[in-house]
Amino acid sequence: METINGMTAESSLEKILGYPAGVLIKDLFEIMNEILANRDLATYKHTLRVAEIANRIGKAMALSQEDLTILEFGCLVHDIGKTAIPDDVLLKPNLFNDQDRRIMEFHPLIGAKLFARRLQDDRITHIILRHHERLDGSGYPLGLKGNEIDQLSRITAVADEFEALTARRPYKSALHLPVALQVLEEEAQKGTLDRHIVAVLTGIADSLKFDDQTLYPTGHFMEEIEQFRRDTFFRDTLSELYNYRYLLVLDDLKLLGETGNNGYLLMLIHFHGLGRFQVDNGVIVAGQVHDEIGQRLGDTVEQFREKRKQYDGSVILFRKHCDYLIYAEGNSEKALTPLIDQVRSMVNLTHEEWGLQAECFRRWLKRDMPIEKGLADLFLMEVARAESCQR
Secondary structure (H helix, E strand, O other), X not given: OOEEOXXXXXXXXXXXXXXXXXXXXXXXXXXXXXXXHHHOHHHHHHHHHHHHHHHHHHHHOXXXXXXXXXXXXXXXXXXXXXXXXXXXXXXXXXXXXXXXXXXXXXXXXXXXXXXXXXXXXXXHHHXXXXXXXXXXXXXXXXXXXXXXXXXXXXXXXXXXXXXXHHOOEOOEOOOOHHHHHHHHHHHHHHOOOOHHHXXXXXXXXXXXXXXXXXXXXXXXXXHHHHHHHHXXXXXXXXXXXXXXXXXXXXXXXXXXXXXXXXXXXXXXXXXXXXXXXXXXHOHHHHHHHHHHHHHHHXXXXXXXXXXXXXXXXXXXXXXXXXXXXXXXXXXXXXXXXXXXHHHHHHHHHHHHHHOOOOEEEEEEEEXXXXXXXXXXXXXXXXXXXXXXXXX
């Protein structure tokens, strides 16, 4: 090891810092992980849980303390490459097209590139690069097979997938433990994951408990930045209206109903005559009329909106393709009657002015009813109405 005035580089560094170099290294890895948190809080929480799961697997496999340390460091930064992934992909909730998927699959390469030329020990770089590789060659980014994938990367792959299966995400419920383990076992039988590692995880899975991870101190500014990024992603640039899927995200984050109201109203304004209207009046005129209707609905919503801390308000207007959707909070459906009446009046005015036909469908739901279920019921009403008209 290189010496400086008779001291090793490591001991010299410790003298300057006033504490062991090993502590500094761990701190630096945690700092890198928090940099990822500033980019995507959900991924930050994911990496902490993956590190814990992998560590427990490693201990059960009687790995050396050195291997356990490398495993922990590698898992903390295994998704560090996502800092370079655009929001349009990173924040997209499991609705990837081929290009989105290709961009996302670059993240192991990006992360490995950060470490490859800076660490003499390649094991951390391998974990970053190979945690999505599969034993049968079906993984990415390199399509490695069998012995080309080292043990620590195999452990990380199992821990990573187990965490993804058991964590709740927008548009995806968390799988119950037995179901998640069954999925992993099936993959092991197919030859994608290491059977021994899956068996070890199965043996310790019941004892895995995770506390929610929070960044301290933040003064809540990180929450505000995350809220802005989330809101911007789901808001249409031209109309400034949210895509209706944003409701599912708010529900998943448990933000709705923050004032303790008893329930919520979902109201769909469906333009079943828009296709005919476009043919008769032209696409440009139809678009202008549709936008004007949206503006009027927005003005109506603004009249009834009450400020909320973590989302836009007690009444929110959304776009669903060519339809509009209103979410409104309240203690009863009756309390929202003025809003309902005004929306109906606007629908009637739309028909009088332009001959454009629209219908309103609505559901009042208790607060404990998931938004996903409420939307499904509302859209079924729309489908049932369309089918009855075709008879």
